[in-house]
Amino acid sequence: NMGRITAYGVMSTPGIVMDGRVMGFGRLLSREEIMEMLREQKA
Template sequence: MGLFGFGKKEKNSCCCACGCGGSAAPEQTEASILILGSGCQNCRTLEANTRAALERMGDTQSTIGHVTDFTQIAQYGIMTTPGLVVDGKVVSYGKVLKPEEIEALLKKMRG
């Protein structure tokens, strides 16, 4: 890279394709769905709504995990919780989705 950051552009090494340029990937987990947040009432409600959406869909294969470490949460590129991550992709943050909304997101993402 040239003086003052101008010149040949380096290839983006972002771990999540958000364009931030970061290289530290969030810690991987076995869960296919993650709730990001401290464990507050909103996080618990989002998790309950996610479970309800999975039940409505008859999905018994998906697993739900919870990330409470704010360093790991920040690595997903969000600063407002609760967050919802499906198959490694942040699909929502900063609000509690209803089961119907989660179901629609899951159907859209997973076909």
């Protein structure tokens, strides 16, 4: 849904939002980057 995507300020895909916060967009994140984001969210 492009309306929801742009509501977060994401202007290019792919994008990732965790708990309502934009974590990255406009490029593919590496597995390591995603794992680090998940670890930070869990802490």
